[in-house]
Amino acid sequence: xxxxxxxxxxxxxxxxxxxxxxxxxxxxxxxxxxxxxxxxxxxxxxxxxxxxxxxxxxxxxxxxxxxxxxxxxxxxxxxxxxxxxxxxxxxxxxxxxxxxxxxxxxxxxxxxxxxxxxxxxxxxxxxxxxxxxxxxxxxxxxxxxxxxxxxxxxxxxxxxxxxxxxxxxxxxxxxxxxxxxxxxxxxxxxxxxxxxxxxxxxxxxxxxxxxxxxxxxxxxxx
Numbered sequence: 001x002x003x004x005x006x007x008x009x010x011x012x013x014x015x016x017x018x019x020x021x022x023x024x025x026x027x028x029x030x031x032x033x034x035x036x037x038x039x040x041x042x043x044x045x046x047x048x049x050x051x052x053x054x055x056x057x058x059x060x061x062x063x064x065x066x067x068x069x070x071x072x073x074x075x076x077x078x079x080x081x082x083x084x085x086x087x088x089x090x091x092x093x094x095x096x097x098x099x100x101x102x103x104x105x106x107x108x109x110x111x112x113x114x115x116x117x118x119x120x121x122x123x124x125x126x127x128x129x130x131x132x133x134x135x136x137x138x139x140x141x142x143x144x145x146x147x148x149x150x151x152x153x154x155x156x157x158x159x160x161x162x163x164x165x166x167x168x169x170x171x172x173x174x175x176x177x178x179x180x181x182x183x184x185x186x187x188x189x190x191x192x193x194x195x196x197x198x199x200x201x202x203x204x205x206x207x208x209x210x211x212x213x214x215x216x217x218x219x220x221x222x
Contacts, residue, residue, distance in 0.1 A: 004221040010074020011217030013067040018210035020064035025203040028057030055112050062105050068098055071210065074217055075155070082166070083158035090154035097147040100140055107137045145184045152177035152209075159213075169212045176205040 031053020072094045079087035111133050114126070152173045159170030183198030 007074055007078065007217045008221035010070050010078075011214040011221065014071035014075065014210045014214030014217060017064050017067040017071050018207040018214070020060050020067065021210075022203060022207040024057045024060035024064060025200075026057075027053055027060060029200075031057065058105065058108050058112060062109065065098065065102060065105065071214070072098065075213055078217055078220060079155060079158040082161040086154045086158040090151050090158065093147050093151040093154065097144055097151055100144045100147065104137050104140050104144070107133050107140075142184070142187070145180050149177050149180040149184075152180065166216060169209065169216060172205060172209045172212065176202060176209055179205060 072091060076087050076091040076094075079090070111130055114130060156170045156173030156175075156177060159166045159173060162170070179198055179202045183195055183202060186192075186195035186198055
């Protein structure tokens with residue numbers, strides 16, 4: 001029998017993850033600008049990653065990831081009684097997503113530390129390294145969208161097997177899956193403004209999804 005204390009802990013972790021994720025996005029956007037794209041030239045990348053708001057947003061995002069793991073485990077155990085297959089497979093995609101985001105965050109942190117080092121030598125090799133790390137990060141980003149889509153759609157369907165409150169949460173998860181798909185399409189079509197709108201909506205919906213999921217887990221505990 002699953003300990004209700006685990007549900008309580010996972011519930012708070014889900015809520016904290018949602019709040020920190022929203023705070024990270026706001027901090028990052030305030031520094032970068034909502035409609036700004038990431039430049040491809042090394043000098044532009046170095047200027048962006050040196051901004052204080054980018055560093056603060058990255059730190060908030062990194063911290064939030066440590067709350068995501070227990071949240072995912074608790075939510076999977078909660079959903080296992082509703083739809084075991086979707087709960088387990090969805091957890092698998094969620095864990096792959098978490099690992100990918102950790103790698104992406106580590107590379108972002110590496111770039112931030114490089115450009116923030118006052119003793120750095122800004123030569124062509126340094127600029128090439130910054131550009132390469134950024135390119136690798138972008139190559140990870142798109143598969144992560146796919147993992148996120150599968151995670152949200154599976155757990156959305158699993159939540160829809162529960163009571164009225166759980167069905168509402170499931171609908172939010174499915175809405176998030178739709179936004180992930182649209183954002184990927186906008187990026188593929190190089191419609192950057194719409195893609196940025198998609199990221200904004202994803203952030204808001206993810207925050208709502210995890211906060212409401214956290215509340216469900218808290219209600220499942222004593």
